[in-house]
Amino acid sequence: AADAPVFLTAKESAKMASDYVYKTGLREAQGKGFPNVQESPVFLQNKLSAQLASGALYTKDFQQQKLKYSLPADRVDMVAAKAFLDLSDRKYKQKPAAPKVFPDSVEAVHLKSLAPLKDKVYKHEPGGFTSEIDTPETRRL
Secondary structure (H helix, E strand, O other): OOOOHHHHHHHHHHHHHHHHHHOHHHHHHOOOOOOOHHHOHHHHHHHHHHHHHHHHHHHHHHHHHHHOOOOOHHHHHHHHHHHHHHHHHHHHHOOOOOOOOOOOOHHHHHHHHOHHHHHOOOOOOOOOOOOOOOOHHHHOO
16 A cells, blocks of 8 residues: 555655755855855865864974973982982093002012112113113012
């Protein structure tokens, strides 16, 4: 009974009436431009470009902020540890100081016993001793 031609034509006419009512707003707006500015293609394009620019600026700021590192106030011991490491590194790279000779050491006593020989100048010998201080005994020190 639902396939009867009368029912089919009534169904079609109801569908057409529904489409007509549905499209009345479109027919009224046709030729008048967009109902509001926010639906215009120019506005949508500008909105999209603004969103892209904002995203690029956000990414740039985020990358710069990521590179900055600030030490919290309760982690001051880290600053002290870094200063200690710098000091230790500087001391490591310094030249070692000359060895100290104590006055009662064997070398110091021996040097004092060589003091009278200071006046005697050695001649140039095959050993290469030419100076009054440059003796085999003093070379050992």
